[in-house]
Amino acid sequence: MPELSEIVGRIRPVPLFRGLDSAALQRVARAAEQREVEAGHFFFRQDSLADAVYVLHLGRVKLTQSTPEGHQVVLRVVGPGGMLGPTAVFDGLQYPTTAQAVRWCQAFAWSGKTMAALMEDCQHIALNALGDVTAQLRDQQERYRELATEHVERRVAQALIRLVGQAGWKTEDGVLIDMPLSHQDVGEMTGTTLYTVSRILRRWQRDGLVGVGRQRITILDSAGLAAIASDLKNGSARRATHS
Amino acid sequence: MPELSEIVGRIRPVPLFRGLDSAALQRVARAAEQREVEAGHFFFRQDSLADAVYVLHLGRVKLTQSTPEGHQVVLRVVGPGGMLGPTAVFDGLQYPTTAQAVRWCQAFAWSGKTMAALMEDCQHIALNALGDVTAQLRDQQERYRELATEHVERRVAQALIRLVGQAGWKTEDGVLIDMPLSHQDVGEMTGTTLYTVSRILRRWQRDGLVGVGRQRITILDSAGLAAIASDLKNGSARRATHS
DNA sequence: CGCTATTTTGAGATGGCTCAAGCTATGTGG
DNA sequence: CCACATAGCTTGAGCCATCTCAAAATAGCG
Numbered sequence: 081m082p083e084l085s086e087i088v089g090r091i092r093p094v095p096l097f098r099g100l101d102s103a104a105l106q107r108v109a110r111a112a113e114q115r116e117v118e119a120g121h122f123f124f125r126q127d128s129l130a131d132a133v134y135v136l137h138l139g140r141v142k143l144t145q146s147t148p149e150g151h152q153v154v155l156r157v158v159g160p161g162g163m164l165g166p167t168a169v170f171d172g173l174q175y176p177t178t179a180q181a182v183r184w185c186q187a188f189a190w191s192g193k194t195m196a197a198l199m200e201d202c203q204h205i206a207l208n209a210l211g212d213v214t215a216q217l218r219d220q221q222e223r224y225r226e227l228a229t230e231h232v233e234r235r236v237a238q239a240l241i242r243l244v245g246q247a248g249w250k251t252e253d254g255v256l257i258d259m260p261l262s263h264q265d266v267g268e269m270t271g272t273t274l275y276t277v278s279r280i281l282r283r284w285q286r287d288g289l290v291g292v293g294r295q296r297i298t299i300l301d302s303a304g305l306a307a308i309a310s311d312l313k314n315g316s317a318r319r320a321t322h323s
Numbered sequence: 324m325p326e327l328s329e330i331v332g333r334i335r336p337v338p339l340f341r342g343l344d345s346a347a348l349q350r351v352a353r354a355a356e357q358r359e360v361e362a363g364h365f366f367f368r369q370d371s372l373a374d375a376v377y378v379l380h381l382g383r384v385k386l387t388q389s390t391p392e393g394h395q396v397v398l399r400v401v402g403p404g405g406m407l408g409p410t411a412v413f414d415g416l417q418y419p420t421t422a423q424a425v426r427w428c429q430a431f432a433w434s435g436k437t438m439a440a441l442m443e444d445c446q447h448i449a450l451n452a453l454g455d456v457t458a459q460l461r462d463q464q465e466r467y468r469e470l471a472t473e474h475v476e477r478r479v480a481q482a483l484i485r486l487v488g489q490a491g492w493k494t495e496d497g498v499l500i501d502m503p504l505s506h507q508d509v510g511e512m513t514g515t516t517l518y519t520v521s522r523i524l525r526r527w528q529r530d531g532l533v534g535v536g537r538q539r540i541t542i543l544d545s546a547g548l549a550a551i552a553s554d555l556k557n558g559s560a561r562r563a564t565h566s
Numbered sequence: 567c568g569c570t571a572t573t574t575t576g577a578g579a580t581g582g583c584t585c586a587a588g589c590t591a592t593g594t595g596g
Numbered sequence: 597c598c599a600c601a602t603a604g605c606t607t608g609a610g611c612c613a614t615c616t617c618a619a620a621a622t623a624g625c626g
Contacts (some may be wrong), residue, residue, distance in 0.1 A: 153473040155464050166457050169450075176461040196353055199450060206449035207412075207442060214409050217599065218419040220463045221388055221398055227470050228514035229394040230327045232582070271471035278606055294591055294604060314590060475614070505572065516615065521574060537572065538622060 084109055091188060094135055094161050095212060099204040108198055108205075114187040123164055123179035123187070130175045133195045134164040139185025140247060140259050143177045144268070154268040155220070157182075157259070159248050166213055168192035169199065182259050226287050227271050235270040237309035240290070244299055254291065254300040262295050327352055334431060337378050337404050338455060342447040351441055351448075355431040366407055366422035366430070373418045376438045377407040382428025383490060383502050386420045387511070397511040398463070400425075400489050400502070411435035411444065425502050438521055470514050478513040479523050480552035483533070487542055497534065497543040505538050 087109040091097050097108060106223060115134070117123055123134055130299060140159055146152040155177060167173050169192050190198065200207040226235055240257070249258035263277040269276070281297070284290045289305055291298035299305060330352040334340050340351060358377065360366055366377055369388060389395040398420060401407060410416050412435050421510050433441065442449040469478055476508070483500070492501035506520040524540070527533045532548055534541035542548060 102331060112450055124452045145468045147468065147472055151600080153468045153471045155467065165452070167461070170454050171459070176464060183544055196450070199453075200446050203443050203446050206453060207439070210409070210442075210449055210456060211413055213460055214413070217460045217463060218410070220467060221419060222461060222462060224398065224467050224470065225388045225390065225396045227467065228389055228396045228511075262576080263606095268471075273583060274605080275607085278604095279582095282606070292605090294460055506574095507572085517573080518575090518616085519614065523570095525574070535573090 087112060087114075087188070088265065091135065096135060096163050096205060096208045098208055100202060104202045106162055108203070110193050111190055111198065113190070115183040115187045115189045117185045117187070119181055119183045119185075121167050121181055123181065123185075124175045126176065126178040127174050130165060130168040130170075130173045131190060132158070132165060132189045132191055133168045134179075134189050136160055136162050136164065137186045137188060138180045139187075140181045141185060142182050142265075155267060156216070157243065159246055163209070163212055166209060169196050169209070183262050194219045209262075232272045232276055233280055234309055234311060235272070236266060236277060237305050239266060239269045239299065240297065240299060240305060241302075241309055243297075244302070248299075251298065253303065254298045255297045255302065256296070260295040261297055330355060330431070333380055333545050334378065339378060339406050339448060339451045341451055343445060346547045347447070350371040350444070354433055354437050356433070357424065357429075358430045358432045360424040360428045360430070362424055362426045362428075364424055366424065366428075367418045369419065370417050371418045373408060373411040373413075375408060375432045375434055376411045377409065377422075377430045379403055379405050380429045380431060383425045384428060385423050385425050385495055385508075387423065388420050395511050397508060398488065399459070402489055406452070406455055412439050412452070417506060449458065468489075475513065475515045475519055476523055477552055477554060478515070479509060479520060480548050482509060482512045483540065483548060484541060484545075484552055485546070486540075491542075494541065497541045497544065499539070499541045503538040504540055508541075531538075 084106065088102070088105045091109060091112070092100075092105055097105060115123075117139070121312055124130070124132070133280075136158055137162055140157060140163075141164060142154055143158065143164075144152050144154050144158040144182060164179050164187070165175060167175055171192070195205075199209065207301075217234075226238060230238075243257045243261070244255050244258075246274065246315065247258045249256045263274040266277045267274045281290060281292050284305075285292050289299070289301045289308075327349065331345070331348045334355070335343075335348055335351060340348060343351065358366075358529045360382070366384060367373070367375070379401055381403055383400060384405075384408075385397055386401065387395050387397050387398040401422075407422050407430070408418060410418055414435070438448075442452065454550060469481060473481075486500045486504070487498050490501045492499045506517040506524065509520045509524075524533060524535050527548075528535050532542070532544045532545075532551075534543055
């Protein structure tokens with residue numbers, strides 16, 4: 081169990097706690113519990129009672145949602161500093177998503193009640209949380225629009241670009257997406273099948289845009305990928321309107 | 324210009340201001356500006372500077388987002404008591420969506436700065452806003468999953484059910500969706516084309532599920548529609564995974 | 567009462583899904 | 597250290613839900 085001061089040091093740079101003075105940070109730190117989650121294990125599951133808010137310190141988490149029929153989509157990938165489960169702040173609700181560690185994770189946790197109290201205590205936290213969730217909403221809206229109006233290839237390009245931002249790791253030959261990432265996963269992020277992802281990635285590999293390995297994707301030509309994502313060449317969009 | 328007490332009376336039942344005492348409500352009311360927007364006109368447009376937060380008092384607003392190529396999706400419909408433009412609370416951002424009045428609207432407005440100050444002043448508002456945005460996020464995530472995994476017919480059924488909740492008006496023969504609603508609009512809500520919407524609605528009309536008129540849709544058999552939406556009969560889902 | 571926006575319908579094209587099968591890393595137990 | 601098992605990846609062939617485009621029918625509105 082680390083010292084209080086160490087916890088404070090770890091949560092200080094977290095966006096959720098931006099603007100807090102030392103006293104407030106200490107109060108937050110004192111209320112924090114530490115959690116570790118093995119790769120593949122879960123922070124929480126969809127439809128279970130939302131009882132805790134997490135802030136990720138180390139590792140990476142995949143947020144998914146699935147239908148009763150078992151079809152799944154990946155909504156988001158969260159890295160260090162990110163918040164999980166804002167829903168828990170409000171009483172009696174269930175998590176709308178499942179949060180699965182894609183590797184070993186270390187996180188801080190607060191019960192929903194505790195976090196609510198901390199927010200009342202210190203408006204900055206509530207405001208920061210609002211900013212975070214608002215940003216997430218924007219992102220989700222954008223992805224919704226993409227899914228509704230863009231072709232698969234562009235969506236996959238967009239997804240990779242997002243992943244670079246969230247988990248990009250500069251290497252000698254390009255930018256590695258630093259997490260295990262199957263074609264299945266990419267399909268679930270973009271609303272398509274692993275087969276289609278495979279074909280697209282293969283083509284891009286032949287064109288020298290990306291490097292593909294088992295659960296590993298490296299971006300070799302970001303500009304080229306961005307060009308596909310924003311359509312600086314082929315057939316624009318479709319569907320919804322031709323106003 | 325109505326009396327302060329009248330404004331207080333109007334904003335008191337708004338979810339964003341739930342839990343405020345009279346003094347706080349008065350402060351909020353004093354800072355409020357009133358706005359009226361004609362049918363078809365805009366509260367704000369995508370990509371313009373997000374400078375104000377609105378709370379709708381009367382009317383109905385359509386939130387849309389469009390691509391550079393001009394393809395548009397409808398993200399949400401907001402009715403009385405709803406909040407518009409939470410983004411404005413945070414400095415220097417642009418509205419991610421366009422807010423268009425689908426009929427004459429009356430609303431209260433606060434500059435982003437003012438609303439931020441009110442939130443600092445009174446944590447309840449920030450917490451209420453967080454709850455609102457979190458709920459929106461949940462909704463958006465769910466719709467994303469739907470779009471990624473369900474067939475058009477189910478999505479349209481879901482959209483109508485949502486619209487009933489937001490703008491349903493009980494009549495003698497069924498529930499009228501009380502706003503002008505073209506097939507184009509429904510298509511933009513569900514990620515399909517007006518042609519497909521027309522065919523689906525026509526079929527449902529023949530089956531006695533809905534009544535269709537020019538920009539008017541009435542639900543005659545909610546149960547039947549819900550059955551389609553949750554698939555109590557025909558071919559489940561597709562795409563994304565067959566894990 | 568004509569104009570314009572909306573809705574309907576048909577016919578044809580197609581992107582991407584499905585299913586089936588083989589291939590290949592990686593890890594595991596002998 | 598090898599052989600096998602497993603999970604992930606690739607590829608082909610066929611299909612089909614839905615999009616496109618075109619055109620006619622309809623309904624409000626000025």
